[in-house]
Amino acid sequence: MTTEQSTAPAPEALTFKAEVQQVLHILAHSLYTDREIFLRELISNASDSLNRMQFEMLTNREVLDPEAELAIRVEADSEAKTITISDSGTGMTSDELVEHLGTIAQSSARAFVQQTQEGNKAAASEIIGQFGVGFYSVFMVADKVTVLSRSFRLEAEAALWESSGDATFQVGPGEREQRGTTITLQLKEDAAEFANSWRLEQIIKRHSDFVAFPIYSGDRQINQQKALWRRAPREVEAEQYQNLYRQLTLDADAPLLQLHLSTDVPVDMHSILFVPAKRERGLIERRIEGKVKLYSRKVLILEEAKDILPNYFRFVEGVVDSEDLPLNVSREAVQSAPVMQRIRKTLTSRLHRELNDLASQDAERFAAFWKEFGVFIKEGIATDYENRNELLKLLRFNSNRSSDELITLEQYKSRIVDGQTEIYYLLASSLEAGCTSPHLDPFTARGIEVLILHDIMDGFMLSGLRDYEGLKLRNVDEANLELPGSAEEAAPQVDDAAFARIAERAKAILGDKVKEVRASKLLRDSPARLVSDDDAMGREMQRIQQMLGREGEAAPRILELNPASGLIASLARRLESDADDTVTTAAIEQLYDNALLIEGLHQNPATMVPRIMKLLEAAARG
Template sequence: MSNSAVETREFQTEIRQLLDIVINSLYTEREIFLRELISNAADAMEKVRFLQLSGQEVKDRDLPLEISLETDETAHTLAIIDSGIGMTKEELVENLGTIAHSGSKEFIKHLTQDNKDLNLIGQFGVGFYAAFMAADKVVLSTRSYRPDAPSYIWTSEGTGSYQIEEGPEMARGTKIVLHLKENAHEFSSPDTIKRVIRQYSSFVPYPISVNGEKVNTVQALWTKNKSEISEEEYTEFYKFIANAYDEPLFRLHFSSDAPLSLNTLLFVPQENFEKFGFGRLEPGVSVYCKKVLIQEKSKDILPEWLRFVKGVIDSEELPLNISRETMQDSALIAKINRVVTGRFLKFLNEQAASDPEKYKTFWEKFGMFIKEGTATDFTHKQELVKLLRFESSAMDKGTLISLADYVGRMKEGQAAIYYVNGPTREAIEAGPYLEVFRKQEYEVIYTYEPVDDYILNMLREFEGKKLMSADQADLDLGQEEKSEETGLPAAEVESLNAWVKEVLGEQVTEVRASKRLVDSPAIALSAYGTYSMQRVMQMTNRDLNAPAPSILELNTDHPMIKKLNELRKQDDPFAKTAAEQIFENARIAAGLIVDPREMVDRLNRIIERALS
């Protein structure tokens, strides 16, 4: 031990202010202090490594670059030891006792003037003071990389002063011993320290050991070249970061320098547990800066509809607030969001083209998120639309098509892309809405969920082609009027329509002869566009009154309508009952919920008439 006297120095005023803030109100999670100290240790070793690579003379050149932590549950201490660059006496004073950089001084100024607004960028050395969140005394021993530099010991209780003295001979680097506060004794437990390291510092690029046991055993694969990584390594990494037991369905690993410097590794899981009713998924992508965790399961780095994706985004460009818990620059975060989301959507489109069956598996499990994105994310809408998949009248059940597939098969002269909504394929094909499309040989997309219709209605068009629902009242496919040779005379059609309108009253806004029906006697159309949203409202609110007024179209070629017209002309009272049931049948075919009480009574009268 050196005989040199202990030198006591006062902290600079700004440092005392900073200590007060750090100790009392800076971090929301106290365990963050360990991440800060490990990050500083890694930085110190990175500096030594640079000096070695540049050929400069470095003390203890063969000393392994590693971080060791030692816990003592009896003495309630925690030591963090690194073999990094170390510090001279002057550097100790500059880095730990004063604020030498104008940027740091400005930082303190903002903290004191703006009610301790912590959404500010941290500066060098600040993380060290986080040690006083857990310790009431810190003893730091250090020796610089400079060959002739002596060792020094820095001691402080985090109040107004610190002591510096020469220390005994030691290897290059720094050892920080934390004498833990009474309410922080948990940090002398090796299990607690291992947990915190695995959570925040698993991917620090140097070995970290706790009482001789290596803790950070998983490599930061996102920083390596793809050609250097095996499938087994990717799978093990996915299991680690996603807490999963199976293999991922898709993997995207890419690096970019422009417009941003990014290293990204994303995975799509095998299963969507949100679909199984396990509750809304939490975001699954964590943000790192130089392999140090900045924000776990970030809510901002990707859009909410990508919450099913697991993985890591690492950017050296991220400006952070001092605690590293809140990302500072919203414009930069938004830029990262756009870049990574765009790249992921491009990847999905590539997968859909190269392996349609695998993409079909993805769609069946995660298509709900693509739909959510299409409905809410206007920035990426055009790319998302390309990923939508549907069944259609031209393909067998279970075969999915894209909107681009549909457009590629459109008939010459076809003006629009047509779709129709229903609960199932069978229900759609049994209804009257496809009849004219079969006759015209037009393909129709089948949609089974209300969000599908919402999306297609919102899109309006795709590749210059309008999107139109097959149950739109104003649909014009160039159909011809019904011939009087097979149907009713025009004068009688007009009279029949007027009579039915009178019978049905406010339940219909219009009754007209249909140009679209082939086999069905009648079809109900929404007077306000399409029926899909009305069906949703009825399903979610059973107390709703009768469906909104409809437009009723009659197939004047159909025997049932011809017979109805005869009964009407004979003033047969049963004609009214028949007209009401024809209308009710049309609404049921539209998927609307009707009041069964009136209908049962009416059907009993119809059966009674048939039996007699």
């Protein structure tokens, strides 16, 4: 097929926006790897136009060429060194050609330019489509591009767009009887290889084999067209799943897990869902949210069906196609359609089952999943009570007994000591801080396991996790813990009078920062800890505030000092010799700051440095 020549007056010359010119320069002069992606991008654009046309015709038959086949045609002319890509989609008017082909979102252009300026040119070619610059990839292979288009609107006239990839483009009247768009590429000398039908077919099979519309070369259809999700799982090879995943995501890594599901009841549905290998996908966007495309009877009705899965599964990628969704439903109404609730429930249930099967059958792969997406499962615990039991099975925790090994709540329950009726947990700023927390002293001495919650999402998770199979969850920083079992008591190194003096001195130094200073009944090795007699939810809400970037002053807590600590005994002796001893004052302030730091509550650790230097100087003097 050749492009019709316009006999209308000379087209108007226009200038590309500055950001478009930057992109064009990079594409035309800097990117040489993976140049074949230009065809993927043009076919993707054509498919989008056909999707829009198909949807338009569900409610409107007053369009140009209503009986025209929805298809894409690709032809090469090796002698003329041209490629022509045509579609019967919505087409464009003259104004739409200017709007769509003369402008790029500034944020997208900046991100693309930054990527290439950093020298990662191969990577830039992989993400061209992600930044809305896909059409301009034609200038990697073409010296001149002509776009002839006619809108589906009955009153619209054909329009012609031309550019040689420099600073300008031309738009004017064109001659085209049929609805749709034809793009003709005049290839560069070093891109002549693409002017061969076999080469184009090779590219289409690699990148566009599952496009939902037929792609023709002459009278022969090139692509498979039948969607993978409409096939029986036994008919689909692993490589085909990976190819579909790459087409949906442009992610070079293979997915961690795939779910291919076809059901008749309670809803007629065909779907393929993917769990990516990594939480962050893409080279610039670093996005963590997936997209699930929604089809109704093979018609794309939602590019991104946000409510088709619970929000905590928003990392999932894939496609869902249902015969039960009415074709004439509006895009706004589809989310609230009753069938959507059945689809959501079915998919959610199967995802839970697949993830629990993965956890029980392949610990290594599930550990990889938890590392990337565990934070989302914790969110689900707080937000989805209906599926709480399935989500509880997926939870994994560090503990003071498990080292780097993650344990389940079921494993914790199987290891409780005689008389233990609670699950103990410690909120910490990091795993390292949690493992060195003074709160662990009495638990280690009694052989009691403590879950170490060091993720900022843990405070939010605990709002939905108050108990597990009859065991209440209990924060180890509570002021009046009564622990099961027994432990050998550490002998006090100060008498009651000496301890009273240091406690009184500490309260005077710290003032309103602490509610009270008292002797600890549980500490063995650590000199001090902060405990709270407030409701546990208050401390967890404080962590949620941290997660939201709304940190405030921590509520005053109780400072417990350990009478059996050599450090506390030494400070008591210094006070006995000198009631105004400055080293003791600095040491008490430092003990309090240390406790805040371990709790993850210290807002400015740098303020400790002068005091630490003072204490070091005192230690050096002996």
